[in-house]
Amino acid sequence: MKTAIVNKIIPFSNVDGPGNRTAIFFQGCSFACLYCHNPETIHLCRHCGECVEQCPVNALSMKNGKVVWDDEICCECDTCIKVCPHLSSPKTKLMKVADIVEYIKPHVAFIEGITVSGGECMLQADFLLELFKEMKKMGLTCLIDSNGTVDFRKHTSLLDISDGVMLDVKAFDNDFHRQICKYDNLSVKQNLDYLQSIHKLLEVRTVLLPNQDEQNEATVNYVSKCLKEGITYKLLRFRPYGVRFEGVEYFGKESVSEEYAEKFKNIVLKNGHNDIIIV
Numbered sequence: 001m002k003t004a005i006v007n008k009i010i011p012f013s014n015v016d017g018p019g020n021r022t023a024i025f026f027q028g029c030s031f032a033c034l035y036c037h038n039p040e041t042i043h044l045c046r047h048c049g050e051c052v053e054q055c056p057v058n059a060l061s062m063k064n065g066k067v068v069w070d071d072e073i074c075c076e077c078d079t080c081i082k083v084c085p086h087l088s089s090p091k092t093k094l095m096k097v098a099d100i101v102e103y104i105k106p107h108v109a110f111i112e113g114i115t116v117s118g119g120e121c122m123l124q125a126d127f128l129l130e131l132f133k134e135m136k137k138m139g140l141t142c143l144i145d146s147n148g149t150v151d152f153r154k155h156t157s158l159l160d161i162s163d164g165v166m167l168d169v170k171a172f173d174n175d176f177h178r179q180i181c182k183y184d185n186l187s188v189k190q191n192l193d194y195l196q197s198i199h200k201l202l203e204v205r206t207v208l209l210p211n212q213d214e215q216n217e218a219t220v221n222y223v224s225k226c227l228k229e230g231i232t233y234k235l236l237r238f239r240p241y242g243v244r245f246e247g248v249e250y251f252g253k254e255s256v257s258e259e260y261a262e263k264f265k266n267i268v269l270k271n272g273h274n275d276i277i278i279v
Helices: 079-083 097-110 123-136 154-159 174-181 186-197 213-226 243-251 258-270
Strands: 001-013 021-028 058-062 068-069 095-096 113-117 141-146 165-168 202-210 232-237 276-278
Touching: 001 097, 001 123, 021 097, 021 123, 095 097, 097 123, 113 123, 123 141, 123 154, 123 276, 165 186, 186 202, 202 213, 202 258, 213 232, 213 258, 232 258, 258 276
Parallel strands: 021 113, 113 141, 141 165, 165 202, 202 232, 232 276
Antiparallel strands: 001 021, 001 095, 058 068
16 A cells, blocks of 8 residues: 655645645655745655754654654654754654545544645655545545646546646746746646646645745736636735745745735736635
8 A cells, every 4th residue: 555754634724725624744845945834844854863852852762763753742842843954854654545544534524625735745646546536435525735846647547536736836937936946837837737728727826925026927927817717816925934044034034015915916807817815
């Protein structure tokens, strides 16, 4: 049976797709965004041991050269995440599909479905296919939250069983995209077109970055001109809370204001797309 490394599971979430959902965050990402709000999901643990001695409740230990996490002792202070030099976390679990099924069973009556996220959940596409099949047996909807690096055209079976994809479009300009994400955006644009063509694109999200008027406008223009009606476009206001140190150094400590976001909402409306939300 397939396994995947899971960073965390939020049993009840109303911000990871429509309705009350269980959000599953997988470890590992193809991007390394400067403004990532969960940078501890980017890399796998290197077992360097930096976090072990700094755990205030001794929930971490080194065994056979690997960091071991005791979730029963852990007080969830996140000290280990804050001191990790590798954008990772020792607080992960290697899980089977059956493990996730057992986790969800007690509250299945209280959720509409699951959303898989990360990191980048599509790096575990084969696992997701197996997971979604089990979720469908439980009567749950299945959504994919993706940065668009993995070619969805190669995963038609997964898309057939999924209920939609929420796609990040971080920047239109490829050079700027490489600068802030350490990866180009060619596959993101291809996925944007493809997912729309097969009616699997549920929403697109763009983070409005401070002091980046030209880049923000180019991205918002590009997305809003190509989006079909019925697909939600979310403009996310940059906030420095939880962002990695390099991101705060690059973008500053000020959050993007609602007034600033309204300027770009108006661009979307002028381009004829009305399904827009500022977050």
